Amino acid sequence: MPKEILIRNVYLADPDLPPQTRPRTTDILVRDGRIVAVEDGIQAPDAEVIEGDRAIAVAGMVDSHRHVWQTAIRGVAADWSLADYVREIRVGYATAYTPEHIYLANLAGALEALDTGVTALCDFSHLMNSPAHAEAAIQGLTDAGIRGVFCYGFYDVPARERAFASHDDRLRHAEEVAQSFRATAGPLLDFGVALTEFGLVGPEVTDRELDFARRHDALITLHVGTFGSPHGIADLDRRGRLGPDMLHVHANMCGDDELERLVASGGGLSITPETEMQMGMGWPVTNRLIEAGGLPSFGVDIASNIGGDMLTQMRLALQTARAIDNQKVLDQGIVPDRIGLTVRDALRFGTEGGARAMRMGGEIGTLRKGARADIALFATGGLNMMPMGDPVAMLLLESRPGDAVTVLVDGRVVKRDGRLVGVDLPGLREKLDRAFGEIADRVAESRDTAAGSSNAYARVVKRATGTD
Template identity: 40%
Template sequence: MSPSAPPTRTLLHGGVVITADPATDVLPRGDVLIEGDRIAAVAARVEPPPGTEVVDVSGRIVMPGFVDTHRHTWQSVVRGYAANWTLGQYLAGIHSGLSRHFRPEDTYVANLLGAVEALDSGITTLLDWSHNLYTPEHGDAAVQALRDAGLRAVFAHGGGAHEWGAVPSDVPHTGDVRRIRSEHFSSDGGLVTMAIALRGPQFTTPEVNAHDYALATDLDLPITVHVGDGEWGRSGPVRGLHRDGLLRDRTTYVHCCTLADDELRMIADSGGSASVAPDVEMAMGHGWPATGRLLRAGVRPSLSIDVCSLNGGDMFATMRTAIGVQRALDNEHHVREGSSPDRLDLTCRDVVEFATIDGARACGLGDRTGSLTAGKQADVIVLAPSPATAPLNNPLGAVVYAAHPGLVDTVYVAGRCRKRSGRLLDIDLDDLVRRAVRSRDHLVSAYPDAGSGSEWFPGTVRPDDRQ
């Protein structure tokens, strides 16, 4: 799949421009000039240089591409299976069940499908929390799929499912991460970069946790780690990291639901970031999403799709869940006391920033993407007009409360057009879906408990249904 080559210059002219940059904010009518892979100018009026392709986006929203800071993309081909599962059932059904039957080709197809799904819905940057890498070939396949999809991605190497087989685990993070770093990511400047996804103190012995953090330091990789999910999160994982001198600014803490307030302040004091996955946290009993508590502690959260074997993979739904849940929590004491708030603490602007610039910063890419700022790479999406959003009285509110993936008309990644007029470019979707079905058929056939007659898999299809 070869991405479409960008024209020398493209001017997106006359749109409603949400920049996620406080210097320019929201332009009711503005222009965005793209030169090569960069944003050259953002202003109310930009005079196009000779030879510029001018695209009329009047009445359309132009904004930064979304950033998903935590997704287990390899689960895309088993989507829907976890829709009615508890967290315990998910760990058993996926990590102890279906995961062990993934071949490298299944990992490739799943990562490609999930990355294409993200791109199609306006997510231009995806952190792939890849923790089903049984063999070196699985790791190679996962990386190649991200590159073939053509989006910006962070490949977060999470080892194999056998490392999650017991809690706490005494199995160190696989040494193949060194080969991946050397062979695929000798430079940190590509469209696909690397991080390390660690199990952390909740899920490992202290000795293994110390080994894994030392490995991340040795490889000079940013860390993404689960903390504060359910009862495991009440064990003081961030306090443990603080005690052992392992808090650092290049770490993203995923979930944070059941962390104590002092642990959230430790994250803030260390310069760390957070990733909130409100749909999965609500569905699987991780605890209340920590959005408001993180803000009060001084941490701007980012947003995560997380377990795509459970929920859909678009940022619009995630933003709505995040703001709806937090506003309910903020209003709860007023409901209880019979009073009314003077104002809403969490705004639509906040949530759009969580999904864009705050996500880019969490991925260590805030200087490259996340806002429409001159000099940054041109990761831009254009939303088509719709009865659901017209008239555009409040563009930020329209994005959070009314927009949906079907409105994503155009997508640029590093200046290359990946989607135009509602159609993905350079991707054979029919072939990709056929390959995904074949992988699904193999996995379900190899795992006998995955039949539609199983208590855990109600309403799901068997391979011979050929969907």
Template identity: 40%
Template sequence: MSRTLIRNANVVTVDPDLRDIDGADILIEDDRILEVGRGLSAGEAEVIEAEGMIAMPGFVNAHIHTWQTGLRGVAADWTIKEYLRAMHAGLAGHFGPDDIRIGNHIGALNQINSGTTTLADWCHNNPTPDHTDAAVDGLEASGIRAVFLHGSPKPDPKPGQKHFSEIPMPADEVHRLRNGRLSSDDGLVTLGLAVLGPQMSVWEVCEADFKLAHDLDLVASMHISAQQMMTDDGFQRLAAAGHLGSRANVVHGNALDDRTLSFLVEHGVQFTLTPEVELQMGFGDPLTCRLRRLGGAISLGSDVESDMTGDMFAVTRFALQAARHEDNLVVRAETGAAPDTITIPMREAIEWATMGGARMLGLENRIGSLTPGKQADIVLLDARQLNMHPVIDPVASILFHAGIGNVDTVMIGGKLRKWGGRLTDAPSAAQLDALAESGRRILADHAKSLG
């Protein structure tokens, strides 16, 4: 048994009962938070002096395509149509297992470096078991907490092949993982499914994928990026089969009509929003304001690693300000003036980026807040730096002033993964070179294939 005491921090617990506690300590035993409060006894504990720092739960990045890390920047000028054509029907087919492994490894290390302690790795470029194992290898090597969401590729079919919309999730492969290396729900890396859903699959595939997730008690996450569904009544049929609920997750959903959105919220479906990518690629207005009015469950993700930074400070700030802007426009249209008061308090946004993601992944009893009994997934921000000092409201400091450069310490399950501003298991020069070479080769191979 080992104990660590984080002493004299400005603690933002994201726990509605504990709230914020300035000058507080966090006592950790092995992988769990034991106590949070002032003047805790250290005993034989290792002490981390945190005066001048803000302690917060690690961000939960609820939607990221980590496998694209080696192609950063290529999607910066793409719409969703261009992205689907160039990435999924093109570049994705040139990834080998080693490309997936190094992308996931370095991408996950970047998340840790940026203050994220849990990610939902939406892996839809795993055409073989070797690709899948390589993706999991990369996550495990980084030390991050992750839910590996097993997906399926979306290439153009060759003559005689079925379209991807007609191909169900490979059940044997999912069972291999569920009965093997990802069998535990208490591990650092656990299993979920990235399914096609009603928009991208025929009913038989949609039903099979959700039944597989239900039978194995896994989260089933789906992209909904357009109004037109391949299975028009898919959500109603899934609900009738008992497959909609808190273990179902819709990513995006911007184009959903009010009736369908209300139906999904009423059935407890979780939503993950990626506003920066959504606004660039043409999805429409983010769902944030509509979900708030309905009482829907909101989480946030950085999404396309080949397009946007995986920085959850930026993701959360952008999501909040975009939603405030949308509300402001409504008031201005009605009154001709700015609102009298702000419509969305900042504390909601930090909840989206922590507990919201935890709930989406079914991990709300383990992570997402600095609550005694939960996993010790803790981030310390150096608030003495010029961009943050002085701290008047620690939540305002986190959301509107902090950035990656303030992330001093990251602890995941009680283990230090970043300390004194440096990763404890930083990638080597050779690993960084391998990531860059992976991206160059994939781009070159794709260019050759186009003639």
């Protein structure tokens, strides 16, 4: 990796800059993996030069919630409710993965993120079917070269062959992974923990998982405010377990008081608008979190249903939040005369918001001097980008994920001239197609066994859907 990289002639999509109807280009200088200057006419004769050609430069987007392992089963959840998802994924497809399957899924999912300008993600990896599955999942992210947090999931997948006979066994294995993580994972990855859903286990089990995570200063991520844990934040607060090390996800069913408690705790919240609206979780809580004083972040969530770009999630979240605000005025019999949330807000949530939620605030999610050089360049030569207006508005509402032509992570170029560097896409496609077929073939066989060993989930689904 060269010591210096000079990115020339780019527009800045920076939420701190005012709208520009006639934007001007500038340069960015990267040295030793950090941004050292953002200004016009930078002179760096020894630097590698990347000609921006009037592309839009944006801080690498940050996905604060994704189940990356589901990349190997794209499209299966297209018409599912949340109850369908629980029945089919958690006690079906999840039981059929081999370590090779999760490796390919994590590799392809992380590469897809990079391909669309997402340079960091929080992988909620609740497919720890065996020690080999954990090793393969970490290796997939490492080999892709993405930044992020690998969150070890304690959820007990009801597979035919059980590598862990008890929760104690899982805790012992998680301890081994945490102890060896720094030596085995790439330097861009941190270790985290994904809690088992509260509806599946008692508070004593949750406490053991929390205590383990906090002994290792690990980011703790958890699903809250959905069926099984509609008031999980309140329950945690009542027991004195809320903390700034927590990255909550969804929270659609949580009351305003719970969102206030979350904000007061210093924890983060990931909103996944596309999944939440499809699967009947309730309206995304973007507006309510802001009113509670919080900074939203966004996530792609399930790769079994949703593409891996963050632009889609930012757009959906922004326009849904605007519609909710507008409806309050329309209900009064008048027409709204102003827009509250702006494209700059949405961009901040999809970059800085994710960085803070993942405890990386100030390091990533920004183009400020001193930040790590996680940068994406979006081409402006297409018809969708003519004429060129305000860079933030053009990026958020006019660009396409495929416009991402150059991507850097920690100052290393991972995508150049529209192509991922060093990636054999035809070979990867062949392996993934084969893996998808193998998983599908194993699902029916595995589901019969899983159905008898997933009573906890069955009870939660029946209770939530009124079929109990």
